[in-house]
Amino acid sequence: MNAEIIAVGSELLLGQIANTNAKFISTQLSELGINVFYHTVVGDNGDRLKRAIEIAESRADLIIFSGGLGPTKDDLTKETIANHLGLPLVFDDVALSYIEQFFAQWGRTMTENNRKQALILEGSEVLANHHGMAPGMLLEKDGRIYILLPGPPKEIEPMFQFEAKPKLAARLNEGGIILSHVLRFYGIGEAELEVQVQDILDNQTNPTVAPLAGDGEVTLRITAKAATEEEAWPLIRAKEAEILAIVGEYHYGNNDDSLASKIVEMLLHHNLTIAAAESLTAGLFQSELAEIPGVSGTLVGGMVTYTEQAKVQQLGIEQSLLDQYGVVSSECAAAMALKVREKFGTDIGVGLTGAAGPEPHGDQPAGTIWIGFSIGNSEPITRKLQLLGMRNSNRIRAVKLAYSYLMRLLVEKGYEKI
Amino acid sequence: MNAEIIAVGSELLLGQIANTNAKFISTQLSELGINVFYHTVVGDNGDRLKRAIEIAESRADLIIFSGGLGPTKDDLTKETIANHLGLPLVFDDVALSYIEQFFAQWGRTMTENNRKQALILEGSEVLANHHGMAPGMLLEKDGRIYILLPGPPKEIEPMFQFEAKPKLAARLNEGGIILSHVLRFYGIGEAELEVQVQDILDNQTNPTVAPLAGDGEVTLRITAKAATEEEAWPLIRAKEAEILAIVGEYHYGNNDDSLASKIVEMLLHHNLTIAAAESLTAGLFQSELAEIPGVSGTLVGGMVTYTEQAKVQQLGIEQSLLDQYGVVSSECAAAMALKVREKFGTDIGVGLTGAAGPEPHGDQPAGTIWIGFSIGNSEPITRKLQLLGMRNSNRIRAVKLAYSYLMRLLVEKGYEKI
Known part of the structure; x- marks a missing residue:
């Protein structure tokens, strides 16, 4: 079986959002061993959508649509497919009562255009939407499978995973x-x-x-x-x-590992606690660790010391050190790592400071970043980065490099990689 | 003029990355008034890429390719186009010397497959790559424009903006x-x-x-x-x-405004400083503010108090308050906001605490979040959220809602919206 994913929405063609739905569905299909040969994006335009469907039918057995199932006039995916396949749209009572219930639960007034969302392609199986109002559909016709899914990621992801995927898996028989x-x-x-x-x-x-x-x-x-x-x-x-x-x-x-998830795993495994003091990254190092469930076993907390004043008054770095070396320096990164480790009483302290850009910081060009590591009672270790990117890619890159350096430092100190 | 964007790369079809290049180029084209009717994604496969080009030629005057210009065997965009259009590939001396220079500058050894990146379509204009090695190309043939761009976002974005866009703008004559x-x-x-x-x-x-x-x-x-x-x-x-x-x-x-950029603008305009104490969001509130250049005029810093111990020892919240109300409470959010404002000496303090999920926090279900605001000397104000999402969407949503509440609170206090 090979698949094509058609995302419908002018907002994609205008560049207002990226097609993250195709990314998600592709991952899921690859887990099922289904090849995806094409993604197509088309706007909220019936004629162009119809032509995209015809092309997809010429090269795919499974066509998955995302978007265009909502209540507004721009939403015309199921209408176009119904017209193309010569199938009527019929009200689905379960979907309709679910929509009514949704409005009742949230105390909002149900408008007439919301009813339209309960229309489904005749003969299709309904895919329940537990995070929004528009139901999905799975239809088999002329040897092809059509799956219609809503556009918002928080609706499409659980719907595909828990409703569409099991139905697809059941249809994939004992081929390789x-x-x-x-x-x-x-x-x-x-x-x-x-x-x-x-x-x-x-x-x-x-x-x-x-x-x-x-x-x-x-x-x-x-x-x-x-x-x-x-x-x-x-x-x-x-x-x-x-x-x-x-x-x-x-x-x-x-696979789905990230540097953040691996460092959290490694810290938890070795029973090490961590704190960070962040200047240019302003909380990003800690926030990305906190994406990982269970992180409270290792991340105690830390500080964002964005200004020089915060570094001195809150973290307790000596003003004379900053006067002598500047905030974008090995000495400052080392002091941040050490002070935050002592303050939060952790095994590891990390300090991040630098000139994110677009402006240089004094005589330090944009992209100059220092990362300090204080591990146990050893002398703090620092690493310098000279990045060439834009402000935010520099900040993101600095955090990734901090995780990667930390992993290497821990291995050097004899902590096993996991 | 209407355009189609063809992204080439099996990693897109496998769901390993999202097609953010199409998003970026679409925004840029819409600024030029060029309609984008389709995005297509195709894998690293010459035959399927050739068919995608034929379809694009039947419906677009401008075809923009991203990806497949790199040094590896999988990179076959320009080879496929050359073959399809009957054009030879020729070495571009400028691109080749740039690649050699790039390796010299970074002290890496240049491997033979890197030379391949200096091959261009005969008759095309070279688009210089200042952030990587593969040059881009712009080719006019049979009334159509073909633009070939590299895949990595940090290369394609400046190349499109500073190299391809001016050439396109010059070609768009005085139509509407x-x-x-x-x-x-x-x-x-x-x-x-x-x-x-x-x-x-x-x-x-x-x-x-x-x-x-x-x-x-x-x-x-x-x-x-x-x-x-x-x-x-x-x-x-x-x-x-x-x-x-x-x-x-x-x-x-x-347009490109975000809640974070607007709140930073508003704080700078009214000369207000801000600090935050974050538990479940662990630095995300501060880090998103720090994406905005100039934020150092308002963001002093703050704390990540992930554990109860950090809330008590670092922020100075009374243990008895946490014992009585728990950390997921209005009282804790209010105390966090107040304490961090006092500690950092700012005009505004924000506190974020809650159960991000997937596990509940004691008797508080996952998705229960409290946000506290301490503005000047007024009594702290708190807001409760009851979110239904996954761990990270809850954390992201909480930060957005915090910005939006703060904006409303400031307006209520007489600070003009900008």
Whole structure:
């Protein structure tokens, strides 16, 4: 089975939002072993949507639509599909009562255009929407499967995962499966990594190995085809071992791992607590750690010391140190790491300071960043970055590099990587 | 002129990344008044890419490609286009010397596959890449314009903005223009807003008005067609005034404004300083403010008090208060706001506490969040949220709602909205 995802919405073509729905659904389909060959985005325009459907029908067995199921006049996905397939739209009583209930529960007045959302394609299975009003649909016709999903991410994600995916999985009978496993690397460029594993890339059949770079990271995706998952895993594991024997030192995690999730896992495993003092990153280092459930076992807290005054008065850094070296300095980063560790009584303290941009900070050009690490009672260690990006990419990059340096420092100190 | 954007890369079809390049280029094209009718995503596969090009040629005058210009074997965009258009690839000396210089500057070894990046389509204009190695290209052939851009966002964005866009603008002769202006609202649902401005939506010709909901926000996009920008603006301004007369109280900004950028603007304008104490959001409130250049004029800093111990020891909240009311309480949020304002000596203090999820916090279900505001010497004010989302959407939503409440509280206290 191969799939095409059609996202409907002029806001996508105007660049107001990115097509994150296609990203999400693609991940889910790849877990089912369904190949996605194309994503298409089309505006709120019946004629152009109809032509996009015709093209998709010429190249896909499964067509998944996102968006255009809402109450407004711009929402015309199901109307266009109904017209194209020659099917009537009929009211679904369950969906209608759910919409009425939704309005009652939130104490809002139900307007007439909300009723329109309970219309479904005749003969389709309803996909319940527990986070919004427009129901989804799954329709089989002429050997093809059409799935209609709403546009808002908080509605489409649970609907696909809990309503559409099980129905799709049930329809995929005992053909072979495709299993992917992604290895994540940090601290090595894409071309350099590729040269190191050239032999593996040149001689791939099953599993295949594909590199991808992005956001300072490089990944290698290993994809195996086999009759069952049990037969696919040994193929993947063998290839993984081959790769890690060559570039293992840069490997930090797999699949959905992030540098933040791995560092949290590692800190929890070794029973280490952490605090941070942040200047240019202003809380981003801590906030990204807090995305990981269970982080309260390691993250005690920290400070945002955006101004010089906050660094002195709140963190207790000596004014003379700042006068002598400036806030964008190794000395300041080290002092921030040390002071925040002492103040919060943690095992590890991290300090981030620098000139995010667009303006330089005194004689320090934009993109000059210092990161300090205070681990236990050892002398603080600092790292300097000279980044070339824009303000926010510099801030994001600094946080990623801080996680990656911390991981390496912990390994050097004898804490096992997980 | 109408455009199609073709993003090339299997990583997009596997859901490893979202197509943010199409979002960025679409915004840029809409500023030039160029309609984008379709986005297409296709994998690293020559045959499927060729078919996507043929379809795009049947429906667009301007075809913009992103991705597939890199050094690896998977990168085959320019090879496929060269083959399709019957054009040879030739080495560009400037690009080649730039690549060599890039490696020299960073002290890395240049591998042979990096040379491939200096190959360009014969007859194309080179678009310089100042943030990476692969040059872009602009080619005119048979009345169509083809633009080839690299995949990494930090390369494509400056290249499009500073290299491709001026060349496109020069080619757009004195036909009419399309100008868009987006009004942003917070605190009103999409259907409710649409009902309120129904007459305007029903009677639109030029300008047109289109609603869009997302992430708790609603926007109305006003789009005018006219001979010149000078003629388009009065049309937009008149429609804007009509709309704001009805739903102005929910309006917070326009176009690229965010709640964070507007609150920073407002605080700077009124000369107010701010500090925050964050528990579940762990720095996100402060970090999003720090995305805005110039924020150091208002954000002094703050604390992340993730654990109860940090709230007591670092922020100075009384243990008895936490024992009596718990950390997920109005009392705790109010105390956090007050203490952080006093500690950092600012005009405003904000406190965020709650159960982000997935687990409840004691008897408080996941999604229960309290936000406290301490403004000047007035009694702290608190707001309760009961969110239904996942851990991270709850954290993000709490921060947005905190900005929006703060804006309303400041307006109530007589500070003018900007």
